[in-house]
Amino acid sequence: MKKPVTIRDIARASGFSKSTVSMVLNGDPRIQAATAAHVRATADILGYRPELHHAARRLALMKSRHTALNRVVGLSIPEDFSSSAYFLEVFIGICDALRGTGFNLLIISVENRRPPEQLRLTLPATVQHGDIDGLILFQTIGTVGQTIITQLREEPGFAQRPIVSVLYPYDMIPAVLATEDAGAEDAAEHLLALGHRHLVHLVPMHAVSLAEARLHGVATALRRHGLDPALHLSLLYVNIPWMDAGTVMDPPEPVYTLPSQDSETSLAAFLDAHPEVTAFLGWNDACAIHLCRQLARAGIAVPERISVIGHDDTHAFPDDMGRNRLTSIRLPLRAIGERAGALLMDTLTGEAHDGVESFSFTTTLMVRQTTGPAPR
Numbered sequence: 397m398k399k400p401v402t403i404r405d406i407a408r409a410s411g412f413s414k415s416t417v418s419m420v421l422n423g424d425p426r427i428q429a430a431t432a433a434h435v436r437a438t439a440d441i442l443g444y445r446p447e448l449h450h451a452a453r454r455l456a457l458m459k460s461r462h463t464a465l466n467r468v469v470g471l472s473i474p475e476d477f478s479s480s481a482y483f484l485e486v487f488i489g490i491c492d493a494l495r496g497t498g499f500n501l502l503i504i505s506v507e508n509r510r511p512p513e514q515l516r517l518t519l520p521a522t523v524q525h526g527d528i529d530g531l532i533l534f535q536t537i538g539t540v541g542q543t544i545i546t547q548l549r550e551e552p553g554f555a556q557r558p559i560v561s562v563l564y565p566y567d568m569i570p571a572v573l574a575t576e577d578a579g580a581e582d583a584a585e586h587l588l589a590l591g592h593r594h595l596v597h598l599v600p601m602h603a604v605s606l607a608e609a610r611l612h613g614v615a616t617a618l619r620r621h622g623l624d625p626a627l628h629l630s631l632l633y634v635n636i637p638w639m640d641a642g643t644v645m646d647p648p649e650p651v652y653t654l655p656s657q658d659s660e661t662s663l664a665a666f667l668d669a670h671p672e673v674t675a676f677l678g679w680n681d682a683c684a685i686h687l688c689r690q691l692a693r694a695g696i697a698v699p700e701r702i703s704v705i706g707h708d709d710t711h712a713f714p715d716d717m718g719r720n721r722l723t724s725i726r727l728p729l730r731a732i733g734e735r736a737g738a739l740l741m742d743t744l745t746g747e748a749h750d751g752v753e754s755f756s757f758t759t760t761l762m763v764r765q766t767t768g769p770a771p772r
Contacts (some may be wrong), residue, residue, distance in 0.1 A: 401444040410438040423465050425746020432745070440496075467499045469740060470523065470531040472544055475505035477534075481710040482680065482729065486534060486562055489733025497741055502528055506535065506544065519551060526553040530740050533569070534562040537605070541566060558743040562736045563727075564605050570743070571754045572736040576606050579725040579759030580613030583677055583705050586723070586761055588621050591770035592675040592703060596630045598683050600639055610707075614677065630673070632666070639683055663687075664694045667702075674702060674770045681706035681724055685713045688722075688766060699768035709762050721765040728757050 403421070407414045412435060419427050420435040421444075427435075471490060477483035494501055502522055522528055531548065535541035541564055548554045561571040587595060597614060599607055615625040667673060678684030684706030688698050698704055706713075709726035735755055 401439070401442045405442055406435065406439050406444060409442060410435050423745040427746075465529050465744060466527045468502055468522065468528045469494070469499055469744075470502045470504050470528045471534065472504045472506055472531060472541075473534045474536065477505070482708055483534070485710065485729035486733035486736075489730040489735075490532060490562075490737040491733075492730070493734045493737025493741065499529075499741070499744075504531075506540065519547070519554075523548075524551060524553045528554070528557070529744050530558040530560070532560050532562060532736055532740055533564075533566075534736075535564065541605070545569065558740060560736050560740045560743070562732060565754070570739060572732050572739060573754060573756045574727045574732060575756050575759050577609040577613035577616075579707070579727070579761075580610035580677070581617045582613075582759065582761045583707070583725050584614040584617035585620075586763065586767065587675045587677075587703060587705065588617060588623075590675075590703065590767060593623065593770070594628055594630075594670070594672040595675050595677060596632050596673055597677045598634050598679050598687065599631050600679055601633045601635055630670070632676075634679075634683065639680060663690050664696075667694075667696065675767070676702060676704050678704065678706045680708050681711040681713075681722060683707075684722060684724070684766070685711060688713060698766050701771055703767040703770070705767055709760075713766065715765070723764045723767040724762050726760040726762050732757050 403414050403417050406421075407417045410417065412420075412431065416427065416431065417435050417439075420432045421439065471487070473483060473487070477487065491501065502520065504520060504523070531554070533541055533544060535544065541561065545559060545566060548559065549556070559569050561569050563571075563573055565571050565573060584595060595614065595618075597611065599611075611629075611631075614629055618625045618628050676684070676687055678687055684704050688704050691698055691702055691704070696702055704723070706722050706724035707727075708729070709724040710729070711722070712720035713722035715721050735757070739753065739755070
């Protein structure tokens with residue numbers, strides 16, 4: 397059987413000392429980037445397998461009072477992420493970033509529909525024992541994400557290890573974001589350019605940390621056209637199944653709650669009471685598709701009577717030829733996930749800059765057939 401490649405072998409082939417090679421393989425930030433890259437490339441060529449030497453290296457580092465890298469990172473994500481293209485695209489991007497790094501990914505799923513005061517994350521023993529090096533946080537409800545951050549910071553096995561957030565900002569946490577406010581502004585500007593003057597934004601009943609940014613973007617576009625958001629923008633709150641792409645072909649009951657009233661009302665009744673409304677902005681694509689189907693059941697034409705625009709550009713609303721009809725705001729979700737994974741890797745290997753770094757990816761308006769001129 398072929399002998400495993402050792403640090404001595406890598407040192408001999410790379411031309412660096414064993415101590416330098418050891419520091420590189422353990423992510424020591426004191427090593428220059430060019431040196432680290434050369435050593436890692438040499439290790440790859442030789443077929444070095446870090447797991448065969450991990451236990452010995454970790455023991456040696458602990459004895460010298462250095463922190464050992466376990467080469468395991470966590471991903472906190474909603475438990476139903478595999479049924480959503482929104483989460484899956486980000487997940488694939490994260491996996492792309494970790495591929496070839498020698499790091500493994502531990503998924504920590506969270507039941508994020510439970511109220512935050514009832515949420516207590518059961519941390520895997522791997523986390524409690526200090527066996528993960530850092531965490532990527534991807535939670536769609538800000539209060540849930542903050543609860544997870546607080547619990548991890550209080551866990552001795554994790555404490556101040558690095559966390560990178562995906563798409564949702566938190567204080568003192570590096571994040572990879574999208575220009576949500578600009579995307580919502582582009583969506584509203586598109587509708588306003590078509591002559592629409594009274595808009596409705598569908599918003600989840602549960603707290604979502606992006607709501608403020610998106611509503612700010614819509615309000616900015618309205619003011620640019622001389623329109624008061626208080627008079628020309630309404631919020632219509634929808635229940636959680638409306639956010640779920642899994643029910644797109646079997647829409648949930650039409651449950652809406654208006655901010656100005658306690659009772660729930662039907663979509664048709666809402667439009668009868670507000671004939672000035674001619675356009676809706678969906679919270680995500682699933683929400684917009686549910687809305688289009690409910691409008692069709694009520695005999696309300698899209699886009700002739702009502703224009704509808706989605707968000708994320710993850711799901712199609714096909715016409716008879718199978719072409720996507722849904723106008724939407726596209727987020728580069730896979731690139732966002734890949735950047736988040738790379739940022740955590742850079743932090744762990746000492747290549748990230750000091751301080752809290754955040755990155756924003758630009759959204760893109762995708763104009764299709766569910767938006768059209770406002771009816772006269």
